[in-house]
Structures are given as structure tokens and as C-alpha cells.
Amino acid sequence: MAHSYSVRALLALAGAAVAAGGPVHADSVTTLDEIVVRPAQSGALPTATVLDRTELERARARTSDSAALLRQVPGVSLYGAGGVSSLPAIRGLADNRLRIRIDGMDLTASCPNHMNPPLSYVDPNAIGSVAVYAGIVPVSQGGDSIGGSIVAETLVPELAAPGETLLGGELGGYYRSNGDAYGANLAATAANEQVGLRYVGALANADNYDAARDFKTTTATGRVGHTLGLDEVGSSAYETESQRLGFAWRRDNHLLTAQVSYQDVPRQLYPNQRMDMLGNEATQLNLRYSGDFAWGRLAAQAFYEKVDHFMDFGPDKRFWYGPASGMMAINGMPCAPIGSTCAEGMPMYTESKTLGLGLTADIDLSARHLLRLGAEYRGYDLDDWWPPSGAAMWPGTFDNINDGQRDRFALFGELEMRPAADWLALLGVRYEWVDMDTGDVRGYSSAPTAPGNQSAEALAFNASDRARIDGNLNLSLLAQYSIDEHARIELGYAHLVRSPSLYERYTWSSWTMAAIMNNTVGDGNGYVGDIDLAPEQADTVALTFAWQNPDDTRALTATPYYTRVTDYIDAVAYDPATWRANRFNVLRYANQDAELYGIDVAGRLPLGEGKLGRFGLAGVLGYTRGKNLDTGAGLYNIMPLNLTLTLTQALGGWDNALEVVMVDTKDHLSTVRNEIETPGYSLVNLRASYAWPKVRLDFGVENLLDRMYDLPLGGAYVGQGRTMVINPTDGTLAWGTAVPGMGRSFYVGVNLRF
Known part of the structure; x- marks a missing residue:
């Protein structure tokens, strides 16, 4: 917790300086104008959906989860996870099927449960811009993904105008009633025209949240003296802190930036x-580094990430387990001697290291043609091990993944052309060489009698040839025709390829206790990998029609799409003879074919202006259908038909909204996973904000009518009780309970610029 004190101290010092009228200069404060997110390289086609700085500001008080900033982007939905770690999905494809970059860093979740996805490493207050590429992805923005790309840029150090200096920052905080959530953030900038420094620190804390009403039948957690209310969503609390320090140096047409960040x-x-x-x-x-030359633009990057990750049972899950049938603890209490009769939790460690290098050149062939060439390298090393804690786990350490390695080398070329004034086209080719391997493994015990056949499976895994090399070719074709200055049609095709992850290929044990610890989708089942998985190959076609009136107050965008995935990595029963409906099972990753299709629609229009201000209406509609072509069943975690309508009102410094969210029943399900059906629902959210020149106040109510609902992509509720047992019989972890959404929650947030 020493690092938390440093952030709190800085927040306190900044607050004291502001209160005391410290060194704050009006001429050094820049207003937060609307920022339109643009692709990392200039000149790319407008295929990305953009978020402006204003929308990012509005969301600060409502969420501590950076992925939730994308909630209003057409085609984007969120897999439920931890309070700051939702997994974004684009048109039904999520997690490893997306390429997510933060400040150009290509990152991966290093956890058998994917608890640390890339966007969880950046606080919402630190994000300056986000671009979302859905389905049709330029090869310069894609690679090793089939669903799309998310490009997030943090607020880099600003540089002052010639002859001036810049000194300023922001101080903010928020409180949300449901879950007693609170947080604070600090940003400080100092710069002249050549050198800039920027510090960003943030912390967030929350307890378990409550659903709108009771959703379970037991208060038991498996820990003596600790119970949960029937409406309390167990294991939904969080605490996090992050710090970023950035440096920028500019000379003529050359810019060098460096950033170090730390999260705890x-x-x-x-x-x-x-x-x-x-x-x-x-x-x-x-x-x-980026530089402008007579021939175009050159960009280069090098980054390194190290992650140390630890999992065990939190306070709402049983901690002590004994060797009796079903791994039951004796009266829920510790038993002695430790090491022979009891398991003290389930410690699990993960360590990863990522090294990335990239070089991109934009070459101006002519006024109408631009050639983009690039090379990238990403080296990823992963170790995942589980020390013994007693009972059947003695005497050794379980190697889930030992010395895992996944290296990617990529070359790409992309040509942007404007053959006529009303035509714009893009053609891109990308080749990726993916090299994967892992070392020998062992179970807790090497004895032939060790439970779960772990000894025999480890020997078989170690005797296999585990090295795999994939050569993946990606193509992107895009043509845009401008009907007039207000309307355009865009047609795109993409062939995108993704190699399996280390967890999909190399998790090896079918022992129930080990398999249920490997689950990246939150469905309560256990998973086993397959070394021989083939890469997923997705062919996507999409047609976009976009129109806006001259003053941009009215707009409509509609995009129907179709994706066919060859060798889609789905799941099958590990042992068909033991698979049962309406319960949790052990599954195995397997290649099958799939299709996804749907439509995204977004629009806005003014409703009038008078003494009460300007009124407007905005809407986002999404429909996605996913089908496993081998089995005929639905794909897992596909967001049902949904519509969000927002009535807006602006008057002076006021910016208010009444939002209605409507979601249909989720009943097209993944049969093999025993996916839980969720009923349809509608929610009402009320939001208000007032902005002064240097202060912004946000407040509102989420789920105003306190509606009870289940999260369609929230997975199975396993937040309390005997979680190490796949299907316990004591009622604490019964199959069929979905994770409910949050009940009514009031929030308030304030942000001060100085």
C-alpha cells in the first residue's frame, strides 16, 4: 500500500495548493476542446468510430472501468468481469479476438481467467482519445485479431506555444452510492515549447454492489461468520491505483515521447x-518517435511490460478445503495438521513479459496516393504456476503453463488512393509469423495415483511436440464513394487471421479442479487446451451508409455486416459421456466453423430550442446473431437486440440527459456451455452536469427505477461459496443463476482545472 500513499499525498498537496491560491496561471490553462479520435497514422480512411473528449469527460463520474467508455459505440458490448476489467466485444467477437492497443502498446491479458485485460491498465481519467475499428480493419491497425481493433491514447504531455510556458492540471473525485464506490484523480503538466512533462495518478475503491432485489436463496459464503445479503452481488468489490509519468521533446518536425506507468x-x-x-x-x-520529412512521415516505437499477477479466494469464497469427498472443509473451519488434511486456499501466480518494436513509414507518392509500410515485433513470455496449499495438492507445484512463449513478426503494406474527387480507396496486405512453444509441465504430484489423472496427462503433454509456427495472411479492401458533401457509402472486405492464445493451446489438465481454474469467459465451466488448434480465419463484408446535414445536427449511420469464421475456436465436451445439461462441465477448445451477422445503426436529430435550452434525441441500435455452423447452436455471449435512446438538453453551462436502455431476451444460446438465458429489460438513467470555466460538476442516477435485470454478457454467478467444487450441493453455487446488474445508484463527481 506504500504506492497508494504517494498518490493520496499528491492529491492532498494539489488540493491544498488550489485552496491556497498556489502557482496557477490563467494564461497557462488550455480548455478541453472536443477531440476527435483519429487513426495512429495520418490519412487513413474514416473507418473508425470516434469518441470525443467531451464524452470521455461525461463518463468519468459514472465508471471506473475504461472499457465502459465504449458503451455508446455502435457494435460494442461488454463482457462482465471485475469492476474495472470488462472485456469489450465488437459485433460478437471479444477478448483475444480484438487487437487492443494503448499508446501503441499491443498488450495481452496474462491470467487464466483474463482478469487483467489491456484496457484495465489505464484509468478513464488518463484517456484522451479512443478509436474503434469494427470488422473492416486497415492492416496497419489490425493483426492477430478477427473482430476489430481498439486504439486508445492517453493524455500525452502538452507542449506550449513558441515563447510561452505551460503550467496546469486537473484534480477530481467522485462518489457512487451503490457499492460505496469512490475515487480521485490528479493530472499535472509543465512544459515549454520544446519539453513537456505530465503526471497522471488515480485511485478507485468499491465494495460489493447490490442488485435491485433478491436474486439468490442463500447468504452462506463458506466462511464462518461471514454472510452476504440475498441482493448483494458477492465478489464484486475492487481497489486499484495507477500512476503515469510522461515526457515529450520536440525539435523542428521531430517529436520524441517517453512514458512510464505503474498499476497496483x-x-x-x-x-x-x-x-x-x-x-x-x-x-x-x-x-x-515521430518525424515529418519531405517524403512523408516516419514513426517508431519500443515498449516493455512486466506483469506480476496473483489469484486466490477473496472474502466471499470458501478458503479452507479438506481431503474428504468433494473437497469439503471440516465445519468450514481450519483443520490440522496443515499439509496433510487441509488446503489453505488456492494460490495461483502468473508472470508475463512483453517486448514490442514497431516502425511505420507514410510515403506521399502523390497528392492522391499514400503508401504506408510497416514492420512490427512482439515477444511475449508467460509463466503460470500454482504452489501447493495442502490436502491433495502436496507435494509439488502445478505448472499450468511453464515457460510459454508467443512471438509475432509482422510486415504490412497499405495503399490509400483517391482516383477521383468523390472516390477514396484502400488496399492493404499484412503477413504475420507467429511462433509459439512452451516447456515441460507437472501436476501437484507425479505419483500415478495423483487425483485427476494429472500425472499421466503431464507425461503425455511433455512427450508431445509443442512448437507451432503459423503464417497468417491478412487482407483489407475498402472503397468509399461520396454521394455529395453530406452523404457517403462505404463498402469493405477483410480477411483477418488470429492464432490461438497460449491458454487455448497449452492448458493441459482435465482434472476438474484444475480445469475450472482455466476459464476466460466467466461461464463457470472448466477448459482444457489443444496443441493442434488451427488459427481462426474470418472473412467479413460490411456496407456503411452515412449521412449528416450541413450543420451536423442531424446524422444517420447504418452498417449491415456478415462474418464467416473458418476454424473458429469454440468448445466441445471434454468427455461426452460425462457432459450434463443444466450444470457446469469440463470442456475442450476445438476448431469449428461459425458465422456472425447483424446491423449497427446510430443517429441524432434536434428537437427544438427555446427558453429551456436546446433539446435533441440520439439513438444507437445493435443487432448481432452468432451461430456455430457445425452444431447449429448459438455462439457464446452474443449481445441480444438492444436500443439506447437519449434525450439531451443543454442550456448555458448545463448539459443534461435522460437515457433509456432497452435489451431483448437472450435466448439464442451456446448449448455446450449451458449458457444461461436472460430476460429482456429496460433501464432509465438520468444524468446532469454543469461546467464553469475551471470546474465541472457531474451528478445523476443510474437505473433510476431500480429495475431488476440480469447482465446478458455477465456470465454465471459463482461469486460466493465453494468455488473449487464444480457443482457443489450445498446451495452456494448452483448452476442457472446469472450475474445481476446493479440496482439504483446515485453518483456525483467534480473536476477542477488549475
């Missing part, structure tokens, strides 16, 4: 996972 998560509990994250430290170093 001492607690993030998971209502849809059998484990909890009780420690996650991540350190990132990032160096970027």
Missing part, C-alpha cells in the same frame, strides 16, 4: 469467476 491492484473480486485477483502489479515503459 491489491483487490479485484469476480462474481463470475471461481478465483479473485488479490494482487496485480504492472509496469510499462514506452518510447515513441
Whole structure:
């Protein structure tokens, strides 16, 4: 917790300086104008959906989860996870199927439950811009993904105008009633025209949240003296802190930036996972260069990330287990002697190291043609091990993944052309060489009688040839025709390829206790990998029609799309003879074919202006259908038909909104996973804000009518009780309970610029 004190001290000092009228200069404060997110390289087609700075500001008080900033982007939905670690999905494809970059860093979740996805490493207050590429992805922005790309940029150090200096920053905080959530953030900038420094620090804390009403039948947690209310969503609390220090240096047409960031998560509990994250430290170093030349633009990058991750049972899950049938603890209490009769939790450690290098050149062939060439390298090393804690786990350490390695080398070329004034086209080719391997493994015990056949499976795994090399070719074709200055049609095709992850290929044990610890989707099942998995190959076609009136107050965008995935990595029963409906099972990753199709629609229009201000209406509609073509069943965690309508009102410094969220029943399900059906629902959210020149106040109510609902992508509720047992009989972890959404919650946030 020493690092937390440093952030709190800085927040306190900044607050004291502001209160005392410290060194704050009006001429050094820049207003936060609307920032339109643009692709990392200039000149790319407008295929990305953009978020402006104004929308990012509005969301600060409502969420501590950076992925939630994308909630209003057409085609984007969120897998439920920890309170700051949602997994974004684009048109039904999520997690490893997306390429997510933060300040150009290509990052991966290093956890058998994917508790630390890339966007969880950056606080919402630190984000300056986000671009979302859905389905049709330029090859310069894609690679090793089939669903799309998310490009997030943090607020880099500003540089002052010639002859001036810049000194300023922000100080903010928020409180949310449901879960007693609170947080604070500090940003400080100092710069002249050549050198800039920027510090960003943030912390967030929350207890378990409550659903709108009772959703379970037991208060038991498996710990003596500790119970949960019937409406309390167990294992939904979190605590996190992050710090970023950035440096920028500019000389003529050359810009060099360097950033070091550190995140500490001492607690993030998971209502849809059998484990909890009780420690996650991540350190990132990032160096970027860009320069303008007579022939075009050159960009280079080098980054390094180290993650130390720890999981065990949080306070809402049983901690002591004994060797009796079903791994039951004796009266829920510790038993002696430790090491022979009891298991003291389930410690799980993960360590990863990522090294990335990149070089991109934009070459101006002519006024109408631009050629983009690039090369990238990403080296990823992973170790995942589980020390023994007693009972059947003695005497050795379980190697889930030992010395895992996944290296990617990529070359790409992209040509942008404007053959006529009303036509714009893009053609891109990308080749990736993915090299994967891992070392020998062992179970807790090497004895032939060790439970779960772990000894025999480890021997078989070690005797296999585990090295795999994939050569993946990606293509992107995009053509845009401008009907007039207000309307355009865009047609795109993409062939995108993704190689399996280390967890999909190399998790090896079918022992129930080990398999249920490997689950990246929150469905309560156990998973086993397959070394021979083939890469996923997705062919996507999409047609976009976009229109806006001259003053941009009216707009409509509609995009129907279709994706066919060859060798889609789905799941099958590990042992068909033991698979049962309406319960949790052990599954195995397997290649099958799949299709996804749907439509995204977004629009806005003014409703009038008078003494009460300007009124407007905005809407986002999404429909996605996913089908496993081998089985005919639905794909897992596909967001049902949904519509969000927002009535807006602006008057002077006021900016208010009444939002209605409508979601259909989720009943097209993944049969093999025994996915839980969720009923349809509608929610009402009320939001208000007032902005002064240097202060912004946000307040509102989420789920105003306190509506009870289940999260369609929230997975199975396993947030309390005997989570190490796949199907316990004591009522604490019954199959069929979905993770509910949050009940009514009031929030308030304030942000001060100085």
C-alpha cells in the first residue's frame, strides 16, 4: 500500500495548493476542446468510430472501468468481469479476438481467467482519445485479431506555444452510492515549447454492489461468520491505483515521447469467476518517435511490460478445503495438521513479459496516393504456476503453463488512393509469423495415483511436440464513394487471421479442479487446451451508409455486416459421456466453423430550442446473431437486440440527459456451455452536469427505477461459496443463476482545472 500513499499525498498537496491560491496561471490553462479520435497514422480512411473528449469527460463520474467508455459505440458490448476489467466485444467477437492497443502498446491479458485485460491498465481519467475499428480493419491497425481493433491514447504531455510556458492540471473525485464506490484523480503538466512533462495518478475503491432485489436463496459464503445479503452481488468489490509519468521533446518536425506507468491492484473480486485477483502489479515503459520529412512521415516505437499477477479466494469464497469427498472443509473451519488434511486456499501466480518494436513509414507518392509500410515485433513470455496449499495438492507445484512463449513478426503494406474527387480507396496486405512453444509441465504430484489423472496427462503433454509456427495472411479492401458533401457509402472486405492464445493451446489438465481454474469467459465451466488448434480465419463484408446535414445536427449511420469464421475456436465436451445439461462441465477448445451477422445503426436529430435550452434525441441500435455452423447452436455471449435512446438538453453551462436502455431476451444460446438465458429489460438513467470555466460538476442516477435485470454478457454467478467444487450441493453455487446488474445508484463527481 506504500504506492497508494504517494498518490493520496499528491492529491492532498494539489488540493491544498488550489485552496491556497498556489502557482496557477490563467494564461497557462488550455480548455478541453472536443477531440476527435483519429487513426495512429495520418490519412487513413474514416473507418473508425470516434469518441470525443467531451464524452470521455461525461463518463468519468459514472465508471471506473475504461472499457465502459465504449458503451455508446455502435457494435460494442461488454463482457462482465471485475469492476474495472470488462472485456469489450465488437459485433460478437471479444477478448483475444480484438487487437487492443494503448499508446501503441499491443498488450495481452496474462491470467487464466483474463482478469487483467489491456484496457484495465489505464484509468478513464488518463484517456484522451479512443478509436474503434469494427470488422473492416486497415492492416496497419489490425493483426492477430478477427473482430476489430481498439486504439486508445492517453493524455500525452502538452507542449506550449513558441515563447510561452505551460503550467496546469486537473484534480477530481467522485462518489457512487451503490457499492460505496469512490475515487480521485490528479493530472499535472509543465512544459515549454520544446519539453513537456505530465503526471497522471488515480485511485478507485468499491465494495460489493447490490442488485435491485433478491436474486439468490442463500447468504452462506463458506466462511464462518461471514454472510452476504440475498441482493448483494458477492465478489464484486475492487481497489486499484495507477500512476503515469510522461515526457515529450520536440525539435523542428521531430517529436520524441517517453512514458512510464505503474498499476497496483491489491483487490479485484469476480462474481463470475471461481478465483479473485488479490494482487496485480504492472509496469510499462514506452518510447515513441515521430518525424515529418519531405517524403512523408516516419514513426517508431519500443515498449516493455512486466506483469506480476496473483489469484486466490477473496472474502466471499470458501478458503479452507479438506481431503474428504468433494473437497469439503471440516465445519468450514481450519483443520490440522496443515499439509496433510487441509488446503489453505488456492494460490495461483502468473508472470508475463512483453517486448514490442514497431516502425511505420507514410510515403506521399502523390497528392492522391499514400503508401504506408510497416514492420512490427512482439515477444511475449508467460509463466503460470500454482504452489501447493495442502490436502491433495502436496507435494509439488502445478505448472499450468511453464515457460510459454508467443512471438509475432509482422510486415504490412497499405495503399490509400483517391482516383477521383468523390472516390477514396484502400488496399492493404499484412503477413504475420507467429511462433509459439512452451516447456515441460507437472501436476501437484507425479505419483500415478495423483487425483485427476494429472500425472499421466503431464507425461503425455511433455512427450508431445509443442512448437507451432503459423503464417497468417491478412487482407483489407475498402472503397468509399461520396454521394455529395453530406452523404457517403462505404463498402469493405477483410480477411483477418488470429492464432490461438497460449491458454487455448497449452492448458493441459482435465482434472476438474484444475480445469475450472482455466476459464476466460466467466461461464463457470472448466477448459482444457489443444496443441493442434488451427488459427481462426474470418472473412467479413460490411456496407456503411452515412449521412449528416450541413450543420451536423442531424446524422444517420447504418452498417449491415456478415462474418464467416473458418476454424473458429469454440468448445466441445471434454468427455461426452460425462457432459450434463443444466450444470457446469469440463470442456475442450476445438476448431469449428461459425458465422456472425447483424446491423449497427446510430443517429441524432434536434428537437427544438427555446427558453429551456436546446433539446435533441440520439439513438444507437445493435443487432448481432452468432451461430456455430457445425452444431447449429448459438455462439457464446452474443449481445441480444438492444436500443439506447437519449434525450439531451443543454442550456448555458448545463448539459443534461435522460437515457433509456432497452435489451431483448437472450435466448439464442451456446448449448455446450449451458449458457444461461436472460430476460429482456429496460433501464432509465438520468444524468446532469454543469461546467464553469475551471470546474465541472457531474451528478445523476443510474437505473433510476431500480429495475431488476440480469447482465446478458455477465456470465454465471459463482461469486460466493465453494468455488473449487464444480457443482457443489450445498446451495452456494448452483448452476442457472446469472450475474445481476446493479440496482439504483446515485453518483456525483467534480473536476477542477488549475
